[in-house]
Amino acid sequence: MRNRTQPMDDIARSSSNSFAEYTADDMVAGYAAAQMGLQRAVSTGMAPDINCALAEIGTASGADRAYLFRLRDRIFVRNTHEWCRPRITAMQSELQQVPISVGEAFWTAFARDNVFSVDDVVAMPYGSELRQALIAQEIRSVIAVPLWQDGAVRGFVGLDYVTDKHRFTPLEKAILQGFAATLDAALHSHEHRRMRQRHHVDLQSARDRITAMVTALPELLIETDDRGVVTGFNQSEPLTFALSPEEVIGQPFEAFLPTHVAQICHKALSEARQNGWSNRFDYTLQIDDQPKRFTLHVTASGTSRSSGHPVFLFVVRDITESFAQDTRVRKLGRAAELSTNLIMLTDAGRRITWMNPATVSRSGVSLDAAIGQLPSDILRYGKGNPAQVESLCALLEQGQDVLEEVQAFDLRGVPYWLNLNVQALRDRDAVTHGFMVVGNDVTAQKLAEVRALRDRQMAMDASRDGIAISQPDGQLYYLNPKFREFLGLPATAKPAFWHDIDQNGVNPDLVTILPELYASGHWTGEVCLQATAKRERYFDVSMSVQDDGSFLTIAREITDRKAAEEQQARLREQLQIAQSRQLVAQLAGGFAHDLANVLAVMAQSLEMLKPVSTPPANQHLERIDAAAGQAQALVGNLTRLGRRSAPKTKFDIGQIIGQAADLFRPGLQRQIGLTVDLPQDPVIVAGDTTSAMQVMLNLMLNARDALVLNDTPAPTITVALRMANAAELLVPVDLGVLIEGQPYALVEIRDTGMGIAPEIQQQILEPYFTTKGTQGAGLGLTIVADILEAHQGALRLHSEPGIGTNFTVFWPVGTAHLDAIEEKGDTGRPLEGMQVLLVDNDEAMLIALTEKLTRAGAEPVSCNDPREALDAVRAEPQSWRAVVTDHDMAPMTGSELATRLNAVHPDLPVIIVTGAEKLPSTTNSVITAVLRKPVSDPVLVAVLLKAKLRHLQSSKEKTDASAPADRG
Structure with missing residues (x-):
């Protein structure tokens, strides 16, 4: 602070070299102009004149910014007024809630020197919070002087130098201190004037209420002496008590009043004797069985002329209605105070007279600061939409209530949304005395709606279906990326209407779509778009009318599905x-x-x-x-009609399986999974590729139908290819025969369906047998059986109810082994010395089989009656090495014969050769193999040779087991 005894000419001399452009006269002239403006502000309003004063002092001192800061609540300071030189960035909006701790250096300097100044901000201690704040505002030099109130700082005036640094002189500090003192005085004067105005308004309002109350309420006047004896009695209409003056004059209170009321009267009289007046006393009486509320007070009204004793006047008023009304008002006032809604009361000129704490908290404006202002000034909803303020005022001028959503802003400029309800407060004569403004804060709901809209758009953008929103006139509001892809539109294209999109499959269809859409509110159908000259794209399209009249269009491409359906049909x-x-x-x-x-x-x-x-x-x-x-x-x-020829062409069966899976996959329902496991190296087999394809497709379709018909959870089909190992060739098969020494490709087709019951497994290879009712022909597995037999393949079925079914296909890899057997049968005698019993009721078949086996070196013996064959085995069981029998014979079938032979000779191989469509299962241990007529020579020879080798191996093992142990 400047030394109060320092002469002004010393100050001027010390600053004579401080200013190159702005002289001391400029400073003084600016200060004088600012002071005059502030003096005018006392009578004309503060804000504009403060701004003008800051401009005068800022211009005169060569500063880039001049501003006024005021303390809010001893916690924050805020920039209330600011002037900036042209092209200088304004900082007022950024400095509305600055923690007071940031300016600790200000407060210390104010207390010590009555001024704070920094000639070079950059030179301040590095890391200082104040230095960082000043540099963030591009300030190079700064000076500030305080405003005082009762010995405490309540604000300050400051100057910022942004363009160049500035060295502050004592004269500048003194002039700025004088300006601050003038401004402080003007602010005090303005605040006192506003307070007086507010008190005057409150006093006048209280007087009006008292006058109205006194006028409206009935009044009872009772005059007594100092002992409480009634000397006068006056009662206005309507009568409070049904008493006449003659009945009460000369009587004490106890004579005509209830005891508790008489006691109140004596107490009030005692207070009036001491003080000249009494406090107000309220009490309740039952009058006509209704509770009535009264108020009583006593004043000393002088001295009796006749007796010279003091006289007291009792004033009694019936406040029953006002008491009830005041009770309601208090409750309503308390409710308003506790309400989370924003509530404001105004006078007839729409100037605020009261607002609840919720309004203070949300707007950031204190009640004192809000008194006399308009609700639009507090809520600031005109900031975003000035026309809305004019519209609301126009409605109120017309006498209409207002219910509208507005966007308001708090002191920091943060927006919030209110459902605003403004209603006029009218008396019984319909005269408007004020307005009640209620704002329901819907910010959370508004933000939730925005988030919901954003989430919905994100979901639509990410959708794999095409989504479009349009108006009835065809104007497009929204196209998601998938719909743009369908229409071939780039992301940057912005078509305004449907007809802007040149799609022959869209616009012509609208002629037929729109009538049905308007009639029912919904349309679903198929639309074809010409993607290229040779390719069409198909879509399932659904259009619906929304609540706001717009059209929602959802499209899903079904081109692949259509192609799959056509392929499945073929x-x-x-x-x-x-x-x-x-x-x-x-x-x-x-x-x-x-x-x-x-x-x-x-x-x-x-x-x-x-x-x-x-x-x-x-x-x-x-x-x-x-x-x-x-x-x-x-x-x-x-006999050969319908039989497939199996040309010995070589092909990769893995490739066939892959092609079959590609044809099969589009027809699967979405929930069914298909897994194909193929080896990297090709698996070359011999046969007919079309037949191989039919085998794979029939078995895959069988697996799919098992999953669909049984509604299996997590349904899966697995197709796997590999080479069969030796152990797998030893397990019995259900169809065909596995030739020893012949390599096989093994194809497994597994499903996770409900499995096949054991009794059905025995019938599944029969023609016309189906578990699909009218949906199945019962020929799929029969076709598979025919193809495998024609290619010397085999089929094994394994199914567990509740777990699934596994069909295993054995397809010969090459035919070299079979060719070798056939060649050996022509030139050699692989069955040399093997006694074979032939059984068939067809003599021609017996002759043919005899010739085949004789050429192979066997010793066949034939009979046309299965009973004779059973007797022959019983007679010499060890003489026979195998039995080859037909199946459909009388009086017993081949299966029955095999069962009986097994009882006589369990190790005797029984091979059934039949032309019947229904084949006996080889899972029955009494049957070694089942061959379909006409059987090829190499296959029959291979089966018998396998039986011969097993017999020789068994005999050797028995001989080794019976030989004496080596003792050497």
């Missing part, structure tokens, strides 16, 4: 053709089997007639023989 047609052919082949095969037996009898009879016929009959016998030969050829053709 595949289904091929399977139906194959099944039809199979049906014809089975009918022809059955007919050929019976006809072959008849022709065999005819041929045998012709052979018997030839030696004994005469020359005239020989010619006829030759013609009959030729016709029979042709008939047998026709029977052979019928």
Whole structure:
């Protein structure tokens, strides 16, 4: 602080070299102008004149900013007024809630020197919080002087130098201190004037309320002497008590009042004797069975002229209605104070007279500062929408209540949203005395709506379906990225209307879509877009009318599904053709089997007639023989009808499986998983690729149907390919035979369905047997069986109810082994010395089998009655090495014969050769193998050779076991 005894000319001399551009006269002139402006502010309002004064002092001192800071609550200071030189950044909005601790250096300097100044901010101690705050405002030099109130700082005036540094002189400090003192005085004067105005308003309001109360309430006046004896009695209408003056004058209170009221009267009289007046006393009386509330007070009204004793006046008022009203008002006032809604009361000019704590907290404006201001000044909702303020005022001027959502701003400029309800407060004569403003804070709801809209847009943007929102006139509001991809629109394109999009599949369809959409509010259908000259894209489209009248369009591409459906239709047609052919082949095969037996009898009879016929009959016998030969050829053709040829072409079966999976996968339901496990190296097999494809597709379709029909949880189909190992070739198969020494490719097709019951497993390979009802033909697995038999393959079925089913296909890898067996059968005798019992009721079949086995070196013995074969084995069980039998015979089938033979000779191999469609299962341990007629020579020889080798191995093991141990 400047030494009060230092002469002003010393100050001027010390500052004579401080200013290059601004002289002491400039400073004084600026201070004078500012002082005059502040003096005018006492009568014209403060804010504009403070701003002008800051501009005058800032310009005169060459500063870049001039400002006024005021303490809010001993915790924060805020910048209330600011002037800035052109092109200098204003900082007022950033300095609305500055912690008082940041300016600790200010407060210390104010207490010590009555001024704070820094000539060079950069030179301040590095790391100082104040230095960082000043540098952040680009301040190079700063000076500030305090405003005092009762010995405490209540604010300060400051100057910032941003463009250049500045060295502050004592004269500058003194002038700024004088300016601060003038400003402080002006602020005090303004605050006192506002306080007087507010007190005047409050006093006038209180007077008005008292006047209205006194006027409205009935009044009872009682005059007494100093002993409490009534000397006068006056009662206005309506009567409070049904008493006349004659009944009470000259009587004490106890004579006409209840005891508790009489006691109150004596107490009030005692106070009036001592003080000249009494406090107010309230009490309740039951009048006409209704509680009535009264108020009583006593004043000394002088001295009786006759007796010279003091006289006291009792004033009694009925306050029943006002008491009830005041009680309601207090409750309402308390409710308003505790309410979380923003509540303000105004006068008829819409100037605020009261607002609740919630309003103070949300707006950041104290009640004192808000008194006399407009609600729009406190809520600042005109900041974002000035036209809204004018609209609301216009409605109120027309006498209408207001209910509208507004965006308000607090002191820091942070927005919040209110549902604003403004209602006029009118008296009984409909005269407006004020307004009540209630604001319901809906900020959380508004932010939640914004988040919901943002989340919905993010979800729509991430959707794999195309989503569009449009108006009925075709104007587009929104297209998500997927819809843009469907329409071939880049992300930057902004089509305004549907017709801006040149899509032949969209715009023509709208002509038929819109009528139904308007009629029902919804349309669903299929739309085709021409993507290229040779390719069409298909979409499932759903359009619906929203509450606001807009159209929501959702599109999902189904091009791949359509292609898969077409492929499945073609595949289904091929399977139906194959099944039809199979049906014809089975009918022809059955007919050929019976006809072959008849022709065999005819041929045998012709052979018997030839030696004994005469020359005239020989010619006829030759013609009959030729016709029979042709008939047998026709029977052979019928037998081969529908049978697939298996050309020995080589192919990678893994590639076939992959192609089958590609055809099969599009037809799967979404929840069904398909896993394909193929080796990296190709697996080369011999056969027909179309037949191999049919085997794989039929088994995959079977697995899919098992999962769909049984509604299996987490359904999965697994297809795996590998080479079969030696252990897997030893396990019995359900169809075909596994040739020892022949390598096989093993294909497993597993599903996680409900499995197949054991009784159904015995029937599953039968023609026409199906578990799918009318949806199945029962020929799929029959086709698989025919193909595998034609390729010398085999099939094994393993199923566990509740776990799943596994079909294992054994496909020969190459035919070198079978070719070698066939070649050896032609040139050598692999079955040399093997006694084989042949059983068939068809003589021709017995002859053919005998010839085949004889060429291979076996010693076949045939019989056409299974009972004879059973007797032969019983007679010499160890003489036979194998039995080859037909299945459909009388009086017992091949399976029944095998069971009985097993009881006689458990180690005797039984091989069934049959032309029937229903095959016995080899899982029955009494049957070694089942071969379908016509059986190929190498397969039959291979099966018997396997049986022979097993017998020799078994005999060797028994011999080794019975030989004496070596004692050496």
